[in-house]
Amino acid sequence: MVLSRTIGSDSDASLHSTFASRYVRTALPRFRMGEESIPKEAAFQIINDELMLDGNPRLNLASFVTTWMEPECDKLIMASINKNYVDMDEYPVTTEFQNRCVNIIAHLFNAPLGESETAVGVGTVGSSEAIMLAGLAFKRKWQNKMRALGKPCDKPNIVTGANVQVCWEKFARYFEVELKEVKLSEGYYVMDPQKAVDMVDENTICVAAILGSTLNGEFEDVKRLNDLLVEKNATTGWDTPIHVDAASGGFIAPFLYPELEWDFRLPLVKSINVSGHKYGLVYAGIGWAIWRNQEDLPDELIFHINYLGADQPTFTLNFSKGSSQVIAQYYQLIRLGFEGYKDIMENCQANAMVLKEGLEKTGRFNIVSKDEGVPLVAFSLKDHSEHSEFEISDMLRRFGWIVPAYTMPPNAQHITVLRVVIREDFSRTLAERLVIDIEKVLHELDSMPSRVTAKNEISEEKGKVKKADLDVQREITDAWKKFVANKKKTNGVC
Numbered sequence: 001m002v003l004s005r006t007i008g009s010d011s012d013a014s015l016h017s018t019f020a021s022r023y024v025r026t027a028l029p030r031f032r033m034g035e036e037s038i039p040k041e042a043a044f045q046i047i048n049d050e051l052m053l054d055g056n057p058r059l060n061l062a063s064f065v066t067t068w069m070e071p072e073c074d075k076l077i078m079a080s081i082n083k084n085y086v087d088m089d090e091y092p093v094t095t096e097f098q099n100r101c102v103n104i105i106a107h108l109f110n111a112p113l114g115e116s117e118t119a120v121g122v123g124t125v126g127s128s129e130a131i132m133l134a135g136l137a138f139k140r141k142w143q144n145k146m147r148a149l150g151k152p153c154d155k156p157n158i159v160t161g162a163n164v165q166v167c168w169e170k171f172a173r174y175f176e177v178e179l180k181e182v183k184l185s186e187g188y189y190v191m192d193p194q195k196a197v198d199m200v201d202e203n204t205i206c207v208a209a210i211l212g213s214t215l216n217g218e219f220e221d222v223k224r225l226n227d228l229l230v231e232k233n234a235t236t237g238w239d240t241p242i243h244v245d246a247a248s249g250g251f252i253a254p255f256l257y258p259e260l261e262w263d264f265r266l267p268l269v270k271s272i273n274v275s276g277h278k279y280g281l282v283y284a285g286i287g288w289a290i291w292r293n294q295e296d297l298p299d300e301l302i303f304h305i306n307y308l309g310a311d312q313p314t315f316t317l318n319f320s321k322g323s324s325q326v327i328a329q330y331y332q333l334i335r336l337g338f339e340g341y342k343d344i345m346e347n348c349q350a351n352a353m354v355l356k357e358g359l360e361k362t363g364r365f366n367i368v369s370k371d372e373g374v375p376l377v378a379f380s381l382k383d384h385s386e387h388s389e390f391e392i393s394d395m396l397r398r399f400g401w402i403v404p405a406y407t408m409p410p411n412a413q414h415i416t417v418l419r420v421v422i423r424e425d426f427s428r429t430l431a432e433r434l435v436i437d438i439e440k441v442l443h444e445l446d447s448m449p450s451r452v453t454a455k456n457e458i459s460e461e462k463g464k465v466k467k468a469d470l471d472v473q474r475e476i477t478d479a480w481k482k483f484v485a486n487k488k489k490t491n492g493v494c
Contacts, residue, residue, distance in 0.1 A: 018045050055402050061420045061434075062404040064214075064248055064278040064374075068425035073331045076324070077283070083323035085123075088305060088312055094323045095312065097330040098123045101276075104333050106290050108254050109246075109263040109272055120297055121290035122315050123276075123326050127247035128167035129317050130273035130289035134243050135171045137271065137291070138205040140298045145239075151202075159199050160208040161191025162409040163215050165247065168208060177205065184412045189368070190218050193225040197232055206241050206270070211262055212249030215408060216417070217374030219249055222262040222269070229268050241270040241296075247287070248374045250274030255342040256349060257372065270296045276329045279345070279374075281336070281424060286325035344424050348375035351431045352422045358435030364442060368417050375422040380415065386450045389416045392441055399437045 018024065023042035028034060057067040069077075080094070088095045099118075106119030113119055124130040139156055146153035157178035160168055164181075172179035182195045190213050200207060207229065209222045222244055233239055244262060246253070251274060253260055263269060269292065276286035291297045297315070305312045336344070352375040359365045359379055369378040381389055393405035408415040420434065 018042055056400055058425055059400045060402040061426070062402050064275070064421050064423070065284045066277055066281050067283075067423065069281070069283060069328065069332075070335075073328050073335075076327050076331055078324075080324045080327050081322060085321050085323040085326060086319055091323060094326060098326045101326065101329050101333060102288065102290065105250075105274065105288055109250070109274075109290060111264045111290065111292060119290065120292075120294050121288060123329075124273075124287040124289055124316065125285060125318060125321060126277060126287040127165075127245070127273045127275040128170070128287070130287045131167050131243075131245060132171050132175075132317055133289050133315060134271040134273055134291075135175065135177065135205075136301060137297050138241065138243065139175065139177060140301055141296070142203075142205040144298065155203050156205045157201070157203050158205055158208060159196050161196070161210065161213075161220065162411075163190055163213045164208065164210060164245070165214050168245075178203075180204075181410075183410050184408060186412050186415060189213065189216050189408060189412065190220045191225075193221050193228055196225060197228040200229070200232060200238075200240050202236075202238060204238075204240050206243045208243050208245055209262075211244055211246040211253060212374040214248070215406075216369040216378040216419070217248070217376040218370045219253070219257075219260070219262065219373045222266060223260075226266040226268045233268075240268075242266070242268045244269055244272045246272050247275040248278050251276075251279035251281070251341065252345050252374060255338070255345045264292050276325070279348075280329060281332045281341075281344070282325055282328045285322065286329050345375070348422045348424065348426070351375070351426060351428050352377055354428055355420060355422070355431040355434065358432065359438070362435075362439060362442065368415075369419075376419060377422070378417045378419045380417045384416075387445045387448075389418045391445060392438070393418060395441045395444065396437060399440075401434060401437060 018041050021039070021042055023038045024046065028038075028046065057063075060067065083091050083094060085091070085094060085098075101123065102121035103113075103119045106113060106121055111119055122130075122133065124133065135158070138158075142156055143153040155178065156176075157180050158168075158172060159180045159182070162181045162184050169179060171177065180199050182191045182199065184190075191209065196207055207225060209220045209225055211219050211222065213220070222242065226242060229240055229242065244250075246262075249262075250272065253262060263272060271289065271291045274280065274288050274290075276282045276288055277284045280286070280288075302313045302315045305314055353371070355377045356367055356369075356371075356379075359377065360367065364382060365379040366382055367377065367379050369376055381387070381392075389405040393403050396403050403418055403420055405416060405418050407413050408417065422431075
């Protein structure tokens with residue numbers, strides 16, 4: 001009779017339940033590499049468990065970035081996740097897909113292309129990289145012009161509104177360009193075209209207009225900006241151009257507002273950026289920079305790669321990047337077509353109206369966003385004497401909702417708003433549910449004492465003077481900004 005026995009060892013981790021193993025009972029080093037390996041099942045479980053504490057991406061109403069795609073596209077993404085886009089020689093079809101996307105988007109933005117003319121543009125990691133590239137093109141073209149005129153070219157500036165996304169500040173700081181900001185005012189939260197043109201001088205490399213402000217979704221008046229600049233250029237002899245930051249609105253305006261002139265139909269618009277990972281309906285990691293024509297992109301910024309007997313120009317800040325998002329963008333463009341994108345944008349806009357009307361019915365909010373623009377709802381409390389938008393944002397987290405509260409830029413920083421971005425996967429049912437949960441939060445706040453002690457009266461010599469509502473609002477806003485900042489400091493790691 002043959003006797004057999006199983007020899008156990010610490011290394012034979014497959015014999016043990018994942019949760020019964022020593023790997024989930026022993027603390028792992030967080031900021032140093034461990035001395036020993038651990039089983040793949042344990043590594044997966046440990047990471048997966050911590051990730052459960054993240055918010056639900058679909059309930060993250062702070063983000064413009066796509067959080068849902070069709071399963072068929074998910075399969076394409078996973079099948080191409082190991083392709084490095086920069087290897088154009090090895091993956092020529094992926095490169096061809098990018099070129100097709102550039103041409104489709106250029107035509108969508110009414111680029112003045114001939115029948116067989118190829119569009120000028122590039123895929124990027126996002127709109128931040130696209131803006132950096134467009135800004136570099138404007139700066140280099142301005143420098144070349146000033147050198148040819150024998151004038152100094154060491155003090156370029158760019159004119160924007162104070163509502164621009166932080167990537168514009170990064171461009172100005174990283175590439176040594178002065179950022180001239182048009183300040184906002186209460187009730188007017190986008191760049192005033194007249195004030196912007198007044199700030200233009202001979203050293204202005206471009207004026208940046210926003211098609212879809214991050215703050216309230218509003219489209220800036222690019223047509224009026226163009227007309228005013230045409231007049232100023234004619235008077236001064238300058239040729240100051242326009243860049244349109246259409247990160248959010250570039251995939252909205254062509255479908256919801258086709259008659260709106262904001263793109264290459266305007267002669268001074270020389271470049272446009274758009275985020276494919278926002279309303280282009282692709283997961284995070286894809287943006288596009290499109291130029292009006294070849295002369296608007298200085299050739300000395302372009303590197304040329306020869307592969308398969310053809311010249312492949314490349315203009316990027318990074319080198320290696322994944323191919324999957326480019327493929328996903330091409331999938332959406334051919335899968336949905338104009339009709340599909342139009343239906344989705346109309347649905348987003350309709351759900352934004354449902355949410356807006358629900359909030360108005362509470363009687364507690366002022367709507368800061370506009371009906372025409374990016375489908376979002378920005379709103380603020382009518383009464384700030386007891387509670388603030390920051391409290392509402394904080395309490396909505398208990399229901400799973402991530403709704404940001406923030407202050408406006410100068411000179412409207414005393415205004416605090418909440419903002420809900422309506423994406424493709426935010427249904428009418430969710431919009432109605434959010435209103436219900438906001439009403440619950442309001443009811444609970446009404447039954448609580450103010451979490452911020454706002455003294456409505458101050459002593460002035462012997463008498464007492466009541467503070468203005470605006471002063472009270474500013475006190476509460478400042479206190480909550482400090483509270484949120486201190487809360488973030490406890491996270492330990494940036």
